[in-house]
Amino acid sequence: MTESSDGIASSPESYLERFQVLLYLEDSISQLLEYKDDNPKVNVIKFMNEYFQSVKNGTHVMFREFEFINATLHNRKSFIKLFWKCFQQVGKKGDLLTIQEYHSLICLLCSDFPFELVQKTARIVMLDDALEYLISFTDFLYAFQIQFCYQEFIEKCREIYSVLCSQRSPRDPVVVPTSDLANVQSTPANNAPPADGVETASLLRAVGHLCKTSKISSPAPDVLQDILTPMATVRVSFYEFLMILAKSETVNNSLGILPSRLKVFENNDTCNSLN
Helix, strand or coil, rough: CCCCCCEEEHHHHHHHHHHCCHHHHHHHHHHHHHHHHHHHCCHHHHHHHHHHHHHHHHHHHHHHHHHHHHCCCCHHHHHHHHHHHHHHHHHHCCECCCCHHHHHHHCCCCCCHHHHHHHHHHHHHHHCCCCCCEEHHHHHHHHHHHHHCCCHHHHHHHHHHHHHHHCCCCCCECCCCCCCCCCCCCCCCCCCCCCCEEHHHHHHHEEEHHHHHHEEEEEEHHHHHHHHHHHHCCEEEHHHHHHHHHHHHHHHHHCCCCCCCHHCCCCCCCCHCCC
């Protein structure tokens, strides 16, 4: 048995799967062969050591293709941290940027990063699709963290929210359209789909079940409970729910990527120090 960094014992096979070690082994060999074409006398042991040090430090995602950056949660977290360190001076100056400008900055680190993910990030902040809105660096950064790290979770939540909104009868069960969720009962509502969101308590029950039963990256159920329970009697829209996650220090701490909002510009590390 092998013990992971969080103290959980697992078989070698499950350990490799959990941390997607084979993906990094395959990538390291691919990178080595590519490097060896121009440097036939490369020290293989040194190269592999430096590769896995970069994976550990999170610098391995710099200038890589989106498919690789998006492949693991560790890669996604590393990219968020890289973006923060490289462009925190933008926030220090107080500059407000458009969605296109944020996308341009991101593309300096990953040339094929999809605009759609940046647009979805902006919707969390602005609750709107307008492309010309100006967004602060801090608001964008923490929303980007949620959107990128939890993108599969967010799509599942969107499905759950749509089902809750489409509920016509207070007595009919809401069947969440995911294979890993049980039927979820909605709270009493009017016959028409609510225009002002859904009951937070209903959303919490359904999303909490998703977090407990799914293997996708998501906030811990107890974290959701802590931040949403005080709002159980009010209605919340989908993007308000995502904004709550983006502004939650508890969620931010659980991800372990960024400092608190109050300290986001105190870090003296820059993009140059990552090399």
